[in-house]
Amino acid sequence: MLTPQQRREKILQYLQEQETLSIQELARRLAVSLMTVHRDLDALAAEGRLEKFRGGVRRLSPSSGEDRCALCGKRLAQRTLFLINLPDHQVKRACCAHCGLLLLARLEGWALTMDFLHEHILSAAQAVYLVESELVTCCAPSVLSFGSPQEAEKFRTGFGGRLCSMQEAIDFLQQVTHGHPGR
Template sequence: MNRKEQILELIAKGYNSVKTLAEHFGVSLMTIYRDVRELEREGKIIRRHGELLLKKEEEKQVQEIGVCAYCGKLSDKRLEFVYRLTGKTVYACCAHCGLLLFKELQGNEVQSCMTRDFISGNPINCFSAWYVVDSSAVPCCSPSAIAFGNKEDAEKFAKGFGGKVFDFESAVQVVEELMKRGQKVVFEVR
């Protein structure tokens, strides 16, 4: 167990100040401050009037888990699309749903959209990302759309797993087309 994990346990046991934690570990106040700040940033603890408190489980979940506005799946941190609109946040489980959702959001003021680079996991802007659509890799919904921060990575991925590389606007069109074609066609027998 690393020190940050131990700190979480100790806070739960009532070690609620930086000073008592520093004394417990025999390290400087600065060292503990650094850990505490990281834990705060990770959303695991909060500081109230100098007191360290664990962030409640349910508060954390509301913040971290979104339900896909398109298909209703719980969104996966690694793949999700997060649209920020004026006054609300809309989640999609993956780029497939995120792209399909885009048209439905029109009329709303979309302030930003964030997703993650499939390779590094770093946050990227959905609108400037590149998408590999309809590859054989299907981490969430099908036909899959996978986001990359740069075009070369997307192209390399498409070489290995198939699919084609598109920018945001084209990816929206293509996924929509594929969904239409994927629908069952019913022939009437006369």
């Protein structure tokens, strides 16, 4: 049995040899379920290592024009990346949770966000959000996401703002921006 990390490295290796691969083929080669492959691919897509399409996956060249926020057009940064998986397997990327949550409010999909401290991918619905802290990474008001409520609280002590759930953060952003992206 391979660990998730080992599987993901293998997937990237395969993609070095071949530009595209089907999900079926990956599941066969790794001897895991399609669900597991999807989960690995979502994680790698979140890191910008590859791109999913219906039934398969494609190597991502470093400058494919896919490196801009789907809402405001700013350049994507790994540390604040926010992703929305749409039902048709397209992925929308946003520069930060500010844009990501506003986009999510308009789209049907499930989202992933990055832990601001560790750069781990998190389910956006389960993350803790710090809004209106003094640390503005790209879009104001600043929205940062954390996996751990304790770490988020520690961060808040230093940078101010307040902690909230995903839905509270969306409600707040919609109020302050009236649905338009910040700058």
